[in-house]
Amino acid sequence: MKILVINPGSTSTKIAVYENETPLLIRNIKHTTEELAAFPRIIDQFEFRKNLVLKALESEKIPFDFDAIIGRGGLLKPIPGGVYEVNDVMLDDIIHAMRNHACNLGCLIASELSLLLPGCRAFIADPGVVDELEDVARITGSPLMPKITIWHALNQRAIARRFAKEQRTKYEDLDLIVCHLGGGISVAVHRHGRAIDANNALDGSGPFSPERAGTLPAGQLIDLCHSGRFTNDELKKRISGRAGLAAHLGTTDIPTVIRSIEAGDHHAKLILDAMIYNIAKEIGAAATVLYGKTDAILLTGGIAHSDYVISRLKERISFIAPVYVYPGEDELEALALNALGALRGELPIQVYK
Numbered sequence: 001m002k003i004l005v006i007n008p009g010s011t012s013t014k015i016a017v018y019e020n021e022t023p024l025l026i027r028n029i030k031h032t033t034e035e036l037a038a039f040p041r042i043i044d045q046f047e048f049r050k051n052l053v054l055k056a057l058e059s060e061k062i063p064f065d066f067d068a069i070i071g072r073g074g075l076l077k078p079i080p081g082g083v084y085e086v087n088d089v090m091l092d093d094i095i096h097a098m099r100n101h102a103c104n105l106g107c108l109i110a111s112e113l114s115l116l117l118p119g120c121r122a123f124i125a126d127p128g129v130v131d132e133l134e135d136v137a138r139i140t141g142s143p144l145m146p147k148i149t150i151w152h153a154l155n156q157r158a159i160a161r162r163f164a165k166e167q168r169t170k171y172e173d174l175d176l177i178v179c180h181l182g183g184g185i186s187v188a189v190h191r192h193g194r195a196i197d198a199n200n201a202l203d204g205s206g207p208f209s210p211e212r213a214g215t216l217p218a219g220q221l222i223d224l225c226h227s228g229r230f231t232n233d234e235l236k237k238r239i240s241g242r243a244g245l246a247a248h249l250g251t252t253d254i255p256t257v258i259r260s261i262e263a264g265d266h267h268a269k270l271i272l273d274a275m276i277y278n279i280a281k282e283i284g285a286a287a288t289v290l291y292g293k294t295d296a297i298l299l300t301g302g303i304a305h306s307d308y309v310i311s312r313l314k315e316r317i318s319f320i321a322p323v324y325v326y327p328g329e330d331e332l333e334a335l336a337l338n339a340l341g342a343l344r345g346e347l348p349i350q351v352y353k
Contacts, residue, residue: 001019001020001067001068001339001340001343001344002017002018002019002065002066002067003017003018003019003066003067003068003069003070003336003339003340003343004016004017004057004066004068004069004070004110004113005017005018005069005070005071005332005335005336005339006053006069006070006071006072006106006109006110006113007071007072007103007106007331007332007335008049008071008072008102008103008104008105008106008109009102009103010101010102010183011030011031011033011036012028012029012030012031013029013031013049013052013053013102014026014027014028014029014331014332015027015029015053015056015057015332016332016333016335016336017057017062017066018333018336018340020340021336021337021340023332023333023336024062025057025060025062026332027056027060029052029053029056031049035048041100042100042101042102042104042105043095043100043104043105045102045105046105046108046109046112049105049109050109050112050113053109053113054113064116064117065117066114066117066120067119067120067121067343068114068120068121068122068123068339068342068343069110069113069114069120069121069122069123070110070122070123070124070125070335070336070338070339071086071105071106071107071108071109071110071111071122071123071124071335072103072106072124072127072154072331072335073103073106073107073124073125073126073127073128073129073154074094074097074101074103074104074105074106074107074124074127074128075094075097075098075099075100075101075103075104075127075128075129075150075202076090076093076094076097076127076129076352077093077129078129078130078131078148078149079127079129079130079131079350079352080130080131080132080350081126081130081132081153081157081194081195082125082126082347082348082350083123083124083125083338083339083341083342083347083348083349083350084123084124084125084349084350084351084352085121085122085123085342085349085350085351085352086107086110086111086114086122086123086124086352087351087352089352089353090107090124090352091107091108091111093352094107094108095108099150099202099203101128101202103127103128106124107122107124110122110123110124121342121343123338123339123342123349125154125334125335125338125339126153126154126157126334126338127153127154128150128151128152128153128154128202129149129150129153130149130151130153130195131149132194132195132196133147133149133195133196133197133198134196134197137196137197137289147200147205148200148204149197149198149199149200150186150200150201150202150203150204151180151186151188151195151198151199151200151201152180152182152184152186152201152301152329153188153195153198154331154334154335155180155300155301155329155330155331155334156178156180156186156188156190156195156298156300157171157190157195157334158330158331158333158334158337159178159298159300159326159330160174160176160178160190160298162326162330163176163296163298163324163326170193171190171193172192172193173192174190174192174295174296175189175190175191175192175290175293175294175295176189176190176294176295176296176297176298177189177190177283177286177287177290177294177296177297177298177320177321178190178297178298178300179279179282179283179297179298179299179300179301180201180300180301180329181209181279181299181300181301181302181303181304181309182209182210182301182302182303182329183209183210183211183212183252183302184201184202184209184211184212184240185201185206185207185208185209185212185214185279185282185301185303186198186199186201186206187199187206187207187279187282187283187286188286189286189289189290191289191290196289197286197289199214199282202240203236203239203240206278206282207275207278207279207281207282208243208244208245208274208275208278209244209245209275210244210245210246210252210253210254210303211240211241211242211243211244211245211246211252212239212240212241212243212244213238213239213240213243213244213247214243214244214278216239244275245257245271245272245275248271249267249268249271254272254303254306254308254309255306257271257272258272258306258308261308272308272309273312276309276312276313276316277316279313280313280316280317283297283317283320284316284317284320287320287321292320294320294321295321295322296321296322296323296324297317297320297321297322297323297324298323298324298325298326299313299323299324299325299326300325300326300327300328300329300330301327301328301329302327302328302329304325304326304327304328305327305328310325
């Protein structure tokens with residue numbers, strides 16, 4: 001089976017070509033700020049990114065003869081995890097999605113390119129809106145605002161399965177806390193193969209991150225909304241995009257922050273240590289969901305490369321359960337293996353409704 005994988009991100013489009021489990025091509029197509037500034041909305045980048053994918057395949061002399069094309073799932077309505085075949089309902093929902101993110105382009109590009117080949121199927125898998133929460137986890141202090149979860153479902157689940165394989169057991173037999181440390185930070189409780197609790201790592205709750213504000217004081221937020229200082233769009237950017245480390249320190253780059261700390265910047269140290277403190281608190285809270293009976297804590301994402309962050313985080317959480325670190329993200333391979341499993345009949349293909 002030959003599979004094309006497409007993973008649109010904020011400033012890049014990552015692609016891969018797999019023949020069964022073997023990667024034939026992995027390419028990270030980076031987009032400059034100037035290039036993306038030409039498009040008023042993210043959805044307007046569709047043709048631009050699609051054509052770059054085709055050019056990359058052509059330049060690598062990869063024949064366009066795929067059995068399936070799988071894209072990163074977008075911010076659709078809440079759905080259970082798994083593999084979904086792209087259909088008209090999904091495409092319509094993503095075009096009219098309330099939340100904007102480059103991941104929304106994944107199913108659109110996959111669908112468009114699959115039409116070029118007879119018999120080629122278009123999929124997504126484990127999008128960020130995967131919702132397997134228990135009912136008790138949905139309740140907040142206001143019936144007007146039930147909990148919404150947006151998290152790194154694809155990478156978290158891939159890492160959890162990788163850990164289970166290394167331990168010679170099944171993901172479905174483990175109780176895990178998985179924390180993705182990236183531009184956004186998500187912490188999820190995986191109980192026997194289901195993510196029964198997770199934060200909204202895009203614009204809602206949890207620890208602050210390099211780009212996002214996380215949980216904020218509700219009263220102060222309401223006052224700020226009515227202060228007249230910012231427009232609605234400006235406020236949203238101060239929740240997601242221009243928040244967290246970006247708002248405090250003017251950068252989202254962890255190595256840059258650490259260099260400032262090493263040069264004697266006490267404010268930078270305070271802010272980064274506060275982020276680590278909040279991540280640890282979120283992981284600690286997650287442990288209560290499992291009544292403290294946690295098989296392992298898995299740390300993943302780009303920030304997991306940082307010894308400064310990981311060493312200090314371990315100091316706070318290692319009493320809960322053994323901590324395992326998987327730096328970076330495994331999303332291209334995870335998407336490819338999901339598509340392969342669907343084509344082979346090993347994974348059920350779910351219908352988006």
